[in-house]
Amino acid sequence: MHYRYFLMKILRAVITMLLVVTFVFIVLRVTGDPAQAILSEDATEEEYQHFRKEWGLDKPLHEQYFAYLINMAKGDFGKSFRDNRDVRIIIAERLPKTIVLMSSALLFSLCIGIPLGIYSALHRNSIGDRLSMGLSVFGFSIPNFFLGILLILIFSLWLKIMPSAGSDSWLHIIMPMVTIGLGKMGSYARFTRSAVLSVLNKAYIRTAVAKGASRMRVIYRHAMPNAAIPIITIVGTSIGHIVVGGVVIENVFAWPGVGRLLVSSVATRDLALVQGVVIIVSISMVIANLLVDVMYGIVDPRIRISKKED
Amino acid sequence: MAVNESSRVLVGVISNEILIKKIFRKVPPVIMLSLLWLLIIFVLAIFAEKLMPHDYTATNLRNRLAPPFFMGGTADHFFGTDALGRDVLSRLIHSIHTSLLVAFLGTMITAIVGTTIGFVAAHFKGWVDEVLMTLVDFQYSMPFMIMALLVIAFFGNNLILFVCLLGIQGWMRFARLSRGMALSAQNHGYAVAIKQLGATPARIYLKHILPNVSSILIVQTTLNFPQKIIVETSLSFLGLGVQPPNSSLGSMLSSGRDYLLTAWWIAIIPGIVIFCTTLCMSLIGDWARDMLDPTIEK
Amino acid sequence: MEENNMENTVVSVRKLVKYFPVKAEKLFGSRKTLKAVDNISFDIYRGEIVGIVGESGCGKSTTAKLVLNMIPPTAGSVLFNNKDITKLNPSKWRAMRLNMQMIFQDPLGALDPYVSIGKQIQEPLDIHNIGNLKERKNKVLNALDAVSMQKHMYDRYPHEISGGQRQRAVLARALIVEPELLVCDEPISALDVSIQAQVVNLFKRIQKELGITFMFISHDLRIVKHLCNRVVVMYLGKIVEEADSAELYSNTLHPYTKALISSIPLPKPVREKERIILEGDPPSPVDLPSGCRFSSRCPDAMERCFNEEPELIETGDNHRVACFLVNKGNHENAL
Numbered sequence: 032m033h034y035r036y037f038l039m040k041i042l043r044a045v046i047t048m049l050l051v052v053t054f055v056f057i058v059l060r061v062t063g064d065p066a067q068a069i070l071s072e073d074a075t076e077e078e079y080q081h082f083r084k085e086w087g088l089d090k091p092l093h094e095q096y097f098a099y100l101i102n103m104a105k106g107d108f109g110k111s112f113r114d115n116r117d118v119r120i121i122i123a124e125r126l127p128k129t130i131v132l133m134s135s136a137l138l139f140s141l142c143i144g145i146p147l148g149i150y151s152a153l154h155r156n157s158i159g160d161r162l163s164m165g166l167s168v169f170g171f172s173i174p175n176f177f178l179g180i181l182l183i184l185i186f187s188l189w190l191k192i193m194p195s196a197g198s199d200s201w202l203h204i205i206m207p208m209v210t211i212g213l214g215k216m217g218s219y220a221r222f223t224r225s226a227v228l229s230v231l232n233k234a235y236i237r238t239a240v241a242k243g244a245s246r247m248r249v250i251y252r253h254a255m256p257n258a259a260i261p262i263i264t265i266v267g268t269s270i271g272h273i274v275v276g277g278v279v280i281e282n283v284f285a286w287p288g289v290g291r292l293l294v295s296s297v298a299t300r301d302l303a304l305v306q307g308v309v310i311i312v313s314i315s316m317v318i319a320n321l322l323v324d325v326m327y328g329i330v331d332p333r334i335r336i337s338k339k340e341d
Numbered sequence: 342m343a344v345n346e347s348s349r350v351l352v353g354v355i356s357n358e359i360l361i362k363k364i365f366r367k368v369p370p371v372i373m374l375s376l377l378w379l380l381i382i383f384v385l386a387i388f389a390e391k392l393m394p395h396d397y398t399a400t401n402l403r404n405r406l407a408p409p410f411f412m413g414g415t416a417d418h419f420f421g422t423d424a425l426g427r428d429v430l431s432r433l434i435h436s437i438h439t440s441l442l443v444a445f446l447g448t449m450i451t452a453i454v455g456t457t458i459g460f461v462a463a464h465f466k467g468w469v470d471e472v473l474m475t476l477v478d479f480q481y482s483m484p485f486m487i488m489a490l491l492v493i494a495f496f497g498n499n500l501i502l503f504v505c506l507l508g509i510q511g512w513m514r515f516a517r518l519s520r521g522m523a524l525s526a527q528n529h530g531y532a533v534a535i536k537q538l539g540a541t542p543a544r545i546y547l548k549h550i551l552p553n554v555s556s557i558l559i560v561q562t563t564l565n566f567p568q569k570i571i572v573e574t575s576l577s578f579l580g581l582g583v584q585p586p587n588s589s590l591g592s593m594l595s596s597g598r599d600y601l602l603t604a605w606w607i608a609i610i611p612g613i614v615i616f617c618t619t620l621c622m623s624l625i626g627d628w629a630r631d632m633l634d635p636t637i638e639k
Numbered sequence: 640m641e642e643n644n645m646e647n648t649v650v651s652v653r654k655l656v657k658y659f660p661v662k663a664e665k666l667f668g669s670r671k672t673l674k675a676v677d678n679i680s681f682d683i684y685r686g687e688i689v690g691i692v693g694e695s696g697c698g699k700s701t702t703a704k705l706v707l708n709m710i711p712p713t714a715g716s717v718l719f720n721n722k723d724i725t726k727l728n729p730s731k732w733r734a735m736r737l738n739m740q741m742i743f744q745d746p747l748g749a750l751d752p753y754v755s756i757g758k759q760i761q762e763p764l765d766i767h768n769i770g771n772l773k774e775r776k777n778k779v780l781n782a783l784d785a786v787s788m789q790k791h792m793y794d795r796y797p798h799e800i801s802g803g804q805r806q807r808a809v810l811a812r813a814l815i816v817e818p819e820l821l822v823c824d825e826p827i828s829a830l831d832v833s834i835q836a837q838v839v840n841l842f843k844r845i846q847k848e849l850g851i852t853f854m855f856i857s858h859d860l861r862i863v864k865h866l867c868n869r870v871v872v873m874y875l876g877k878i879v880e881e882a883d884s885a886e887l888y889s890n891t892l893h894p895y896t897k898a899l900i901s902s903i904p905l906p907k908p909v910r911e912k913e914r915i916i917l918e919g920d921p922p923s924p925v926d927l928p929s930g931c932r933f934s935s936r937c938p939d940a941m942e943r944c945f946n947e948e949p950e951l952i953e954t955g956d957n958h959r960v961a962c963f964l965v966n967k968g969n970h971e972n973a974l
Binding site for chain 2: 043046047050051054055058059061062172173174175176177180181183184188271272274275278279282293294296297298300302305306309312313316317320
């Protein structure tokens, strides 16, 4: 019966994608003539008519909606009015940089945050615990753009050991990565700490200890696998935060990714480009969430069993 | 009987006083400090006009990038001046005023809209509930920032639209919370009793259920407020929020970026204000939620 | 007793049925229904106090809600002053509340904790826009007086007053619109035993003074005997016996009623009384026994009782009963 769980998740993802596209469609229609919005200002009358026909703008609204859905499914977002290039190509150029930055930020927050949380849980109320928890509170309270500026000020301008902008070398990625990842690192550390603590209080762990299992063995064989499940859930919910963090932070560090593209296209009102980026970013997020859900379903056998009961 | 009654009342008053004292004794020092900081910030925001030492738009090109008082500057420009010679302290106070006002209005919109949607879903149930809860799920999986950028790109930017846009952020939390509480209140005796007196649904929700769930909604509001400040300052930092000549803490920080090497305080001071304000609000909100937790469990 | 003609009938319940769907235990399990009220008919006459008695789960509270039209029936009708009230639109439904009011089991739950007692008693007047503010306040003070509450209770909040006073406040709130029918769902069972009698006497006095028709739901036959003119006994969604109070207690026909009456504790050893103790709990209203619903616990059950369901029949003197012991059949009857 557990495919029911996956089926529900996929269905939910499809509905979310549909809602994303519908939302963009509504915004597009409310502002007026989409042809004028999407086409560049120096488009010819011919291009204009062609666009209207292709997008079905002469047809009733529901048909326009379906035409729009089909265009989006094909990935046809129109052309950027700045250089008249296909939006798909522009985004494809920027995408790798963003993916590199976001995945390294995620990796950074996981690789530091989870061990920090485990350490804090095992050395509860020690100075190390207090320090790491203090750091994590700092990490998720500080606005990320302010953290970025602080890092630039300290490491680029005062200490002069880090580049402040661009993406030319592996050194360039460190500061944006830390800036995006620090907030998440803080919440992972706190969450891992409480997950591990609650597992350590469970009866089976105390039984294992009573039976004389070594401390390390108890932690790695019994406590960790059981604490992993809630940790995966919290990672799943943070994809959105990392994406949003990326949008802002790419602008702080002049990182040439999709986030910077989005902000500059909003500022110049390059609407075809904005529409393309928003849809691609949202849909990749939906897919990433779906993957986390699927992983969650595989790791935790309980939901496969319990979910079918209700 | 009368003696009995008055003594009962007396006991009630005394126990209330003890309760209040207990709560105050339980307030941790961190929360006290946070409250103090917020008090200062709110006073600055509310009385901004009177507290600004200079006109926040007055330029003085002869006195550009003057250092703050603590770095050898004059007391006249306590936090120094910016690239156009404008008084940083005055701009800071004005920015606090703008940021807090925008965030406050946005939070009010969110609370009203979200709560209404939650009540509507709880009242009508059926497909209305299904549709609204699907929208809530959608909003949870779609970051507000991305939506906001789309809307700003298509509709352009003005302050009223910007405030309304901020009003969308976090509505789903209120909707989910108020729906759950309304559903449980519907089964509660008083809602049933008042309904059978002949009260309209609007009366039941506004006059009875709303006051009964207000404490939880107020806590949610104090948790939403700092998020609003972060979102507003982020968008203004990107140049897509509050537009010049008006200034917010985010746009002030953004304009200070270019002078980090020569006048770092222009960017760092508003940054610290944002950081401390949101941190204090979150701490108070979390604390208040923990205090309320036993009642939520009920 | 009064004439049972149309003009004197306030409520007329006809073939009333209420089923609730029960959630299936398994995903594809068959849907079951809980037969809370199953085809009952009875009348309530003007100015009388009708008691509805039975164990918990017998459908008496559901009956109360159906009579007040707080939930829609599955089938059947409820006539109020000869008008069917089961199909009213929301605004007519609300207007109808002026004529019928309800008292709940838990007076604390029925009061909004954030509104003062006076304001809550005034609420029906605000809702239905009766009188100006001064008149409303005067009416509230009169209502407080009518339920023997002091004037200073006006500004109190529900948690500040005692259980008995809360129930008085709820009563005052119901009476302030001068309803024709007052339905009380176990109004005293949540109260302290020491004040139950006070509140019962208050009900009695109010009924006498105002001539309101009462429908009084209770599991306590002692109080029903003291208070009601007529009693309807319910078991698992069915009426098993119905009679005038005096008749019911002196000439009990149904074995279930006998058991209920025998369980009333008597003061001191007035006389030796044979107690009929029912075995086990009532069966689940989801899985009803075949035949007579009481057959599984009935001390006098016959073979026929397990196969056929007895009809409610009139035995004279406004006395109706559903039992094969009474109903003419192939067995000797108890009459």
